Amino acid sequence: MSQFIESIKVEDKEIFLLEQHQKRVNDTFANFGKDEAINLENIFKNLEHDEDGLYKLKITYDLTGNVRTQMIPYAISEISDFKLVENNSYDYSFKFEDRKELEKMMILSKASEIIIVKNNHITDTSFSNLLFKKGKDWFTPNTYLLNGVQRQHLLKSKKIKEAEITLQNLNEYSHFQIINAMNDFDDMFIYPLERIKNLPSRPDAIEL
Known part of the structure; x- marks a missing residue:
């Protein structure tokens, strides 16, 4: 079961x-x-x-x-590097304990954390939702894998907005942060977009 x-x-x-x-x-x-x-x-x-x-x-x-x-x-810690990983079939609509597929993606990435790309769209990391900064505003991908409780809370309180975030428009954002039940909207751990190791410099130069 x-x-x-x-x-x-x-x-x-x-x-x-x-x-x-x-x-x-x-x-x-x-x-x-x-x-x-x-x-x-x-x-x-x-x-x-x-x-x-x-x-x-x-x-x-x-x-x-x-x-x-x-x-x-629990202690919140900084993540040293992220990598974009493509998986167009992965489904995590419910919070299953079985994380074998996520663990496999993590191992293959050889990165501290992954950002899962599904059908060209940014989704989540292996354990959190994501926020991306454009100007003074923060946006969360509308193509999440799991609609996390912190994500719902921040949207309801209007601290963040939803947006379609793709590989093609990712460079329009300057910074990002992770959010989940344990990690609130927090200025302490904001990462520059360049923290993503395989960030595409051009949409036609993507190497996942």
Whole structure:
């Protein structure tokens, strides 16, 4: 049976974006014909977590209600280099625990992190959504693989906008950053576009 995961930010005993995480869990159960989803708030309360600091609460579950939890101390770190990787068939509509295809792409890339290109469009990294800066504004690709909770939150609060971002117009952006449940919209880790190792200098000179 398929296993799914939720990685939830917990800082100083406070849980973040719980409503968005619960909706994703509910949608996952509903998509596979199950009526009663697991309750993330109850799971967190039953952990009786009383430590200050930043943690990732990793919840692994299946559609029968089996749950496994891990509370992992978390530190955000800088990524040294990125590489564009083409995969036109990869699908990650639900947050599956199985990441074999992502791990394979990572190994073949020989980079610290990958940016997956699907049908000529920028999607996500192996573990996050992306934001790209043009002028003073930040945009997220409308061709995401997974509509992450942080992405939804930032769009709803109008801090970012959606855009069609392709290999051909990528050079119109100056900087980028990664976002996920653990990584908020943050000026600390903004990368220049040149951090992408195989960034095409011209649309007709793309080498993935």
